[in-house]
Amino acid sequence: MKHAPAPVQEAAASVLDHAAFHARRYRNGRPPLHPSADAEELRRLFDRGLPEQGRDPFDVIDDLVNAAEPGLVGNTQAGFFAWVMGGSHPAGVAADWLTSAWGQNAAIHQCSPAAATAEEVAAKWLLELLDLPRESSVGFTTGATMAGFICLAAARGEVLRRLGFDLDEAGLQDVPRVNIFISEEAHASNFAVLRYLGFGERNFVRIPTDDQGVLDHAALAAALKRETGPGIIVCQAGHINSGAFDPFEPLADLAARHGSWLHIDGAFGLWARTVPEMKAQCRGVERAHSWAVDGHKWLQVPYDSGFAIVRDADAHRRAMDITAGYLSHDAQDGRNPTHFGPELSRRARGFAVWAMLQALGRQGIAEMVRSHHQCARAIAEHLADTPGIRVENAVCLNQVVLSFHGESATGSASGHHADAVAAALNETGRFFFRTADWRGRRVLRVSVIGHATDVASAISAAEAIEAAWKKIAC
Ligand SMILES: Cc1ncc(COP(=O)(O)O)c(C=O)c1O
Structure with a gap:
C-alpha cells in the first residue's frame, strides 16, 4: 500500500x-x-x-x-547546575510532540511498526556510540532507575538459572540466596530497585570506597572469596557527586573469576565513552553483563528516557517478556518492545531518541560531553585558590563538589556555609544551585550537563560562587 x-x-x-x-x-x-x-x-x-x-x-x-x-x-x-539533569533539546522536544500527536502505543510491533523500528534502529546506534557489545538488547525506559530494575531482574534470573533454578517456576521463596556486592556509594536508585526485586539488607555486601566514591576492588575481591552462592556486582560509571568511575578492568576480572554478573550504573558517566580522550576512564566497561544509561541526561532527550542494556538478550527477554493470546506476533514482524521492559502499553520513546542521535550525531554528542567536562574543570580551576573554598573531587567528568571553610560574616553555622552560598546565588535569579551531604560535609554540588551550558556561562558561575563566598566569609 x-x-x-x-x-x-x-x-x-x-x-x-x-x-x-x-x-x-x-x-x-x-x-x-x-x-x-x-x-x-x-x-x-x-x-x-x-x-x-x-x-x-x-x-x-x-x-x-x-x-x-x-x-x-x-x-x-x-545557569542551571543543581542536579544531573539534561536540558530537553529542541529537536528531541519536537520529536516528542510528534510522538504524542501520533498517539502510538509502543507495546508490540503490530501496535506501531514505526515505534518498534525506531527503537530497533536507535538501539543499534546506541550500542555503536557507547561501544558496547553489539549483540546486547536494549529496553527503552523512563530513566536509569527503571533501566537498573530491568538489568538487575535479568541478572537475578540468570545467576539462578545457571544453578538450575527457574524463577518463573520456583518464585523467590525456594531459591538460594543471591549476594549483591554493591558499592556503599552506589546511587540510591540501585538500592531501591534491588528492594523491588525482592532483595534486602541480608543480600547486600556493601563494598567500601575511597574518598572519591570509587569502589575498592581489593575489598570486593575479599568479599567475593568470603561469600558463597551466586553473586551480582553493582558498580558505577559516574558517581552522583564526584563523577568518578569504578575500576572496571579489575572488576570485570573478578566477575569472570567468580562467575558473577557485573552490572554498571552508567546513568550519565557512560556517555564519556563517546569522547575518545575520555574513554580510557571507562576501560573494561564493555566487559560487563548489563548497563543502565539515561537518555534524558547527556543525550538531552526530553524527560523521560533511559536505556536498559543487557549483553545476554535471552536473559533480558526471559526477565521481561509478556505473552498473551491477543498479543500477536508474526514471523516477519520486527522488534517487540515489550520483550525488553515491564510495561505493555507505553509511550513510543524511540522516536525522540532516534531524533536526538540524528540531531547531534557522534561528533555533536562527544563535543557536548567534552565541553561540559571543560566547564567543570574551568569552575574547579577558577575556585581552587580561593581562600576558604575547597574542591573536594578530582574533576574527571562534569561534577564539581565544593566545600566552604572559615568564619562567616552572615552568621551561617559552620558546616552550613554551602547552604548560604547556594541561597545567595539562587537569590540572584541567574543561577539554580543545590547542596548535598557527602562524606560528612555539606557541599555545593555543581552539575554541568544541560546543553545550554557553555564554558562562558560556567566561568560566570564560578565568578559568582567566588563573589557570593567572599560576601559570606569574614
Ligand atoms: C548515577 C545515577 N544512577 C541512577 C540515577 C537515576 O536515574 P533516573 O533519575 O533517570 O531514574 C541517577 C540520576 O541522577 C544517577 O545519577
Whole structure:
C-alpha cells in the first residue's frame, strides 16, 4: 500500500498550534530558573474544580500554562547546575510532540511498526556510540532507575538459572540466596530497585570506597572469596557527586573469576565513552553483563528516557517478556518492545531518541560531553585558590563538589556555609544551585550537563560562587 500524506485537518491542528505557540514563547523567552509560586499557590492555580461539562481545549491549554509556568524549574536554561539533569533539546522536544500527536502505543510491533523500528534502529546506534557489545538488547525506559530494575531482574534470573533454578517456576521463596556486592556509594536508585526485586539488607555486601566514591576492588575481591552462592556486582560509571568511575578492568576480572554478573550504573558517566580522550576512564566497561544509561541526561532527550542494556538478550527477554493470546506476533514482524521492559502499553520513546542521535550525531554528542567536562574543570580551576573554598573531587567528568571553610560574616553555622552560598546565588535569579551531604560535609554540588551550558556561562558561575563566598566569609 503506497503512503499518501493526509490533508491537514485545520480544526484538529489548531489547539496543537496554540500549544506550540506557548512552547515557543516559553523556550525563546529565557524563562526563569526558579519557580515563583509555592506549593499552596500552585494548588490553588491547578485546582479549579472538576468541570461537569468539557471545556474549550484552547482555554484549557491557556489555563494549564497559567497554572504550570509559575511552578516550572528552568533546567532547559544556562545557569542551571543543581542536579544531573539534561536540558530537553529542541529537536528531541519536537520529536516528542510528534510522538504524542501520533498517539502510538509502543507495546508490540503490530501496535506501531514505526515505534518498534525506531527503537530497533536507535538501539543499534546506541550500542555503536557507547561501544558496547553489539549483540546486547536494549529496553527503552523512563530513566536509569527503571533501566537498573530491568538489568538487575535479568541478572537475578540468570545467576539462578545457571544453578538450575527457574524463577518463573520456583518464585523467590525456594531459591538460594543471591549476594549483591554493591558499592556503599552506589546511587540510591540501585538500592531501591534491588528492594523491588525482592532483595534486602541480608543480600547486600556493601563494598567500601575511597574518598572519591570509587569502589575498592581489593575489598570486593575479599568479599567475593568470603561469600558463597551466586553473586551480582553493582558498580558505577559516574558517581552522583564526584563523577568518578569504578575500576572496571579489575572488576570485570573478578566477575569472570567468580562467575558473577557485573552490572554498571552508567546513568550519565557512560556517555564519556563517546569522547575518545575520555574513554580510557571507562576501560573494561564493555566487559560487563548489563548497563543502565539515561537518555534524558547527556543525550538531552526530553524527560523521560533511559536505556536498559543487557549483553545476554535471552536473559533480558526471559526477565521481561509478556505473552498473551491477543498479543500477536508474526514471523516477519520486527522488534517487540515489550520483550525488553515491564510495561505493555507505553509511550513510543524511540522516536525522540532516534531524533536526538540524528540531531547531534557522534561528533555533536562527544563535543557536548567534552565541553561540559571543560566547564567543570574551568569552575574547579577558577575556585581552587580561593581562600576558604575547597574542591573536594578530582574533576574527571562534569561534577564539581565544593566545600566552604572559615568564619562567616552572615552568621551561617559552620558546616552550613554551602547552604548560604547556594541561597545567595539562587537569590540572584541567574543561577539554580543545590547542596548535598557527602562524606560528612555539606557541599555545593555543581552539575554541568544541560546543553545550554557553555564554558562562558560556567566561568560566570564560578565568578559568582567566588563573589557570593567572599560576601559570606569574614
Ligand atoms: C548515577 C545515577 N544512577 C541512577 C540515577 C537515576 O536515574 P533516573 O533519575 O533517570 O531514574 C541517577 C540520576 O541522577 C544517577 O545519577
